[in-house]
Amino acid sequence: MGNRAQILIVGTIFLGLALVPLFAELTQTPFYLDLARRMMILAIGALSLNLIMGYGGLISFGHAAYIGIGAYTVGICAEHELVSGFIQWPLAILVSGVFAIIFGLISLRTRGVYFIMITLALAQMMYFLGVSLDRYGGDDGLPLIERSNFGALVDISNNVTLYFIVLGALVLSLFFCKRLINSRFGMVLQGTRSNETRMKTIGFPTLRYQLTAFVIAGMMAGFAGALLANHTDFINPDMMHWTRSGDLIIMVLLGGMGSLAGPVVGALAFILLEELLSGVTEYWQLIFGPFLILVVLFARGGLLGFFADKEQRDG
Amino acid sequence: MAEIVLQVSDLCKSFGGVLATDHLDLGVERGSIHAVIGPNGAGKTTLINQLSGLLTSDGGKIQFNRNDITKLSAPIRAKMGLARTFQITSVFGEFTALENVSLAVQAHDGHSFKLWHDARRDKALTGPALEALTIVGLEKRQSIKASLMSHGERRQLEIAMALATKPKMLLLDEPMAGMGPEESNRMVSILSELKGTVTILLIEHDMGAVFSLADKITVLVYGGEIATGTPDQIRANPEVRSAYLGDEDFES
Structure with a gap:
């Protein structure tokens, strides 16, 4: 963690991301702006999942639910003409946090496969709740009449401005995760992943730390959801579908589970491959699937670990 | 008596x-x-x-x-x-010896909801942890990952962890x-x-x-x-x- 090759890779990625608006402007391809913005929002979601999955050893198969809850909070607020981002965004984080407390208390009573199944079930419950909300578009979803309004501070109805807000949010999220995992709390979380029984016998009531991590991850995902609603100008239940949660898990695995910046690399690689391969064939998953298997089998530590270690060997 | x-x-x-x-x-x-x-x-x-x-x-x-x-x-x-050790060595493999014992110190001193400050640079943890390592004679091995230590060393590390909880x-x-x-x-x-x-x-x-x-x-x-x-x-x-x-x- 934190070796020079990794810092180099991550630095290059962020430099590249910062240059995307310029590139899109010069080549008149706003599509790339849109693509990179979606990558970064999902990267925040993947970072939050990595906190509990990579560092906590808790494989949540329902993490997209919190992204959806965040997005729905923004969408529902906008529908009721509450458009201030100063209210919408904190509220999205808060509501996701409340759901994470409740779902965490239920699912953390179990471990392993049962934990995976319960988080999956709870998230699907949210998906069907979204489908049944006829007032807010039901199955079809709901267009966002207006993006979050930050008054005179910043105008995110401009696509480039929103882009840099998202980029800033990603950098802050990464920094936040770095501080968190190296803190006392982070050590407890990682110790519990490694050996929960031992943690209990040196005096840690492990559940409360796992629950806290679960809630922090849920709130971060809720924040990503608030960004996503603004990004797509639209909310729909599909954001919470279990396959979206699966995508997040794949991003974390692809980039490097339990490494700080791995999920960012994973989210970028995932969206990029999806885009490239689906351009080649409708059955892009036929290529993506084996690729993922190869990464998991041969690049322990994911893409980031693979390239970072390789450079270290070469150097 | x-x-x-x-x-x-x-x-x-x-x-x-x-x-x-x-x-x-x-x-x-x-x-x-x-x-x-x-x-x-x-x-x-x-x-x-x-x-x-x-x-x-x-x-x-x-x-x-x-x-x-x-x-x-x-x-x-x-x-x-009431501290214990395990028959089958039970340490945190991916942590260094010092981190293993620091975690035990942390369990005892009661502040584990600090979310921001780097625990590895926290003298309140590493100080007592090093003392416990010294008692079992592992002070020179403090920065070795527990998974890379010999069986005997890991047994000693376990004692140090137990001792660190005072x-x-x-x-x-x-x-x-x-x-x-x-x-x-x-x-x-x-x-x-x-x-x-x-x-x-x-x-x-x-x-x-x-x-x-x-x-x-x-x-x-x-x-x-x-x-x-x-x-x-x-x-x-x-x-x-x-x-x-x-x-x-x-x-x-």
Whole structure:
């Protein structure tokens, strides 16, 4: 963690991301702006999942639910003409946090496969709740009449401005995760992943730390959801579908589970491959699937670990 | 008579039809090393699991410093000063030796909801952790990952972790298990250094170590106590001899 090759890779990625608006402007391809913005929002979601999955050893198969809850909070607020981002965004984080407390208390009573199944079930419950909300578009979803309004501070109805807000949010999220995992709390979380029984016998009531991590991850995902609603100008239940949660898990695995910046690399690689391969064939998953298997089998530590270690060997 | 730190009365535990702990009574005096020996399957590890709170007891009572702890959870017992080690080495493999012990210090000093400051640079953790490592002679190995240490070193690390929680009593589950003679001797000297500063309940198969360290020995067979006494009394006890018949370790 934190070796020079990794810092180099991550630095290059962020430099590249910062240059995307310029590139899109010069080549008149706003599509790339849109693509990179979606990558970064999902990267925040993947970072939050990595906190509990990579560092906590808790494989949540329902993490997209919190992204959806965040997005729905923004969408529902906008529908009721509450458009201030100063209210919408904190509220999205808060509501996701409340759901994470409740779902965490239920699912953390179990471990392993049962934990995976319960988080999956709870998230699907949210998906069907979204489908049944006829007032807010039901199955079809709901267009966002207006993006979050930050008054005179910043105008995110401009696509480039929103882009840099998202980029800033990603950098802050990464920094936040770095501080968190190296803190006392982070050590407890990682110790519990490694050996929960031992943690209990040196005096840690492990559940409360796992629950806290679960809630922090849920709130971060809720924040990503608030960004996503603004990004797509639209909310729909599909954001919470279990396959979206699966995508997040794949991003974390692809980039490097339990490494700080791995999920960012994973989210970028995932969206990029999806885009490239689906351009080649409708059955892009036929290529993506084996690729993922190869990464998991041969690049322990994911893409980031693979390239970072390789450079270290070469150097 | 010295003060009793740990008092076990009429303790029971059964798995299916097997009585692993059979109406056991045991009192451990402050500052002493009290060894529990017995053939394989006598219920020694079950007893430690019951004492440390990993297993709930079917009946009976456990008192620690005159508090009834029978129903308390493992973390609470650990906080009260009852530390343990495991027969199968139980350390955090991906952490360095210092990080392993720092985590134990952190468990004791009570502030684990600090979410921002780097724990590895926290002198309040690394200072006491290094002290504990020094006691077991691992101070020079502090930055080695636990998974890369030798078996003997990891056993020592486990003791350091237990000590770092500032325990009033240690429950040691076969600290010499799997060790060569040299490592065993080192462990015996570590434990004899600790003697008097902390009360120890010692489970061990190495009879040489038990008889040289223990103030008192309790012999368990099928979960029940068949004898308790000083090493000399136990050595001379005919019942114990028959339980250990053919065990050459015991003859020595």
